[in-house]
Every structure is written in C-alpha cells, then in structure tokens.
Amino acid sequence: MGLGFLGSQIQKEEPTIQGELEKAISTLTRIKTKVYMSGRTDADVSAKCQTAHFDSCEIADENKFLIKLNSILPDKIRVFEIEPVVASFHAQKQATYRHYQYKINNSLFKKSVFDECVIHTRLKLDENRMNEAINHLVGEFDFSSFKSVSDNPSKICTIYYANVRRDTEYILIDIVGSRFLYNMVRAIVGTLLLIESKNLNPSFMKDVLDSKERKQAGANVDAKGLTLIKTGYDDPILYVNNIRKANK
Numbered sequence: 405m406g407l408g409f410l411g412s413q414i415q416k417e418e419p420t421i422q423g424e425l426e427k428a429i430s431t432l433t434r435i436k437t438k439v440y441m442s443g444r445t446d447a448d449v450s451a452k453c454q455t456a457h458f459d460s461c462e463i464a465d466e467n468k469f470l471i472k473l474n475s476i477l478p479d480k481i482r483v484f485e486i487e488p489v490v491a492s493f494h495a496q497k498q499a500t501y502r503h504y505q506y507k508i509n510n511s512l513f514k515k516s517v518f519d520e521c522v523i524h525t526r527l528k529l530d531e532n533r534m535n536e537a538i539n540h541l542v543g544e545f546d547f548s549s550f551k552s553v554s555d556n557p558s559k560i561c562t563i564y565y566a567n568v569r570r571d572t573e574y575i576l577i578d579i580v581g582s583r584f585l586y587n588m589v590r591a592i593v594g595t596l597l598l599i600e601s602k603n604l605n606p607s608f609m610k611d612v613l614d615s616k617e618r619k620q621a622g623a624n625v626d627a628k629g630l631t632l633i634k635t636g637y638d639d640p641i642l643y644v645n646n647i648r649k650a651n652k
C-alpha cells in the first residue's frame with residue numbers, strides 16, 4: 405500500500421518504497437545494496453505487483469531470505485516472491501507493459517472506512533459514456549495533453565487496453581500501456597470526470613488528446629485512488645486478452 409509513502413523511488417525525503425527496501429536488504433546482506441524499481445509511482449499511489457531487482461551474492465535460500473525481509477519491512481510493504489534472474493535482467497528497462505487501475509466509490513454515501521485506496525464522488529457516473537471516451541486513447545499517441553511538467557521530454561506511449569466498468573457502487577478504470585508519463589493516468593481520469601460533470605460528448609477525449617495541450621485536459625485526481633496492478637515482461641496482447649476473458 406502506498407499511503408503514507410512519498411512514492412516508490414528514493415528521494416531526499418523519506419519514507420519511500422525503494423528506500424525501505426534498500427535499508428532492509430542491506431541489513432540482511434550486510435552490504436549496501438541498490439534496488440531498481442520497475443517504474444516510478446507518486447506519493448500515496450499503491451501497487452499490488454511492483455517488480456524490483458538488486459544484485460547480490462549473499463542469498464543462499466530465497467524462501468528464508470523472503471521471510472526475514474518481510475519481518476523487518478514496514479507493515480504496508482510486502483514482498484511476495486524472490487527469484488534469481490539472469491545478470492542482464494533490468495526491472496524497468498525490460499518491462500513490456502504496466503497495468504494501472506483507478507477506483508472510485510460512486511455512491512450517495514461517504515466511502516467506507518475500508519476504502520483507503522479509493523476516492524468518492526456523488527456525481528452520477530455513466531460507465532458506458534466513460535468507456536466510450538477512454539477508448540479514444542487506445543493506440544500509440546503523443547500524450548502531452550495528459551503529462552504534468554517534468555524533465556523527461558518523452559511523450560509517446562502505446563495504450564493496449566483501456567476500460568471503464570461498474571462493480572456495484574464502484575467505478576473501475578483499467579489502463580494497460582507500454583509506459584506512462586508523469587501523472588498521466590490521474591490526468592486521464594480527471595478528464596473522464598470533466599466529461600461527466602459537464603455532460604460533454606465522449607469524443608471530447610480525442611479532442612484533448614489531439615490538442616497536445618495539458619490545459620485542455622481535466623485536473624489530476626487524487627493519487628490515493630490509483631494502484632499499479634502489474635508490471636509485465638511477457639506479451640502485452642496476451643495479457644490484455646486474458647483481462648477481457650476475465651471481465652466477460
């Protein structure tokens with residue numbers, strides 16, 4: 405869970421996920437160890453399946469190391485699996501896709517106390533209109549309209565899958581892409597909410613995309629509704645097909 409952390413990547417300020425992992429692993433190996441994350445997530449963004457790698461010659465038994473590692477990590481961080489990889493493996497550079505999900509409680513009542521990683525809106529959302537809007541983003545495009553200012557000039561991404569569905573009182577927004585720009589998913593969701601709040605045509609999403617101007621898109625939504633579901637290293641199309649089958 406990302407709540408209470410200043411993002412995944414190490415910073416001068418603490419705590420961060422990478423920083424906590426590096427401290428714990430260095431404690432166990434007794435060697436200062438650098439951890440490489442599969443991607444960068446903002447403060448309060450959670451992850452169910454973040455991948456990281458580190459170099460070490462000190463692990464004789466992965467299962468024992470996993471147990472010890474989890475025993476000293478903060479309660480909100482859990483490592484589910486450790487396995488050896490080839491020396492050339494890189495968690496970030498070799499990833500073929502990332503799957504993010506944004507979750508909204510769309511009921512008349514205040515969100516449940518159990519909904520830590522969810523935002524709430526009483527605005528009646530039409531998941532069908534939202535789904536039509538977000539599908540204008542599927543493909544390879546310049547996503548400058550959804551990029552917050554950063555030093556990275558890169559702006560081209562491929563979106564393999566984008567879907568909005570309702571699960572009882574929750575709206576679930578899933579996006580699978582080759583990569584994501586800084587605050588990109590939060591800006592996309594903000595644009596979906598802008599379309600709904602002003603009853604705009606779903607094609608407004610394409611107009612925003614084509615404009616390549618950040619000011620045309622909606623405001624960034626709260627980070628706490630966002631979760632990195634998975635970082636993958638296999639065929640993204642196969643992964644997307646499996647999602648479609650699961651959601652039928």
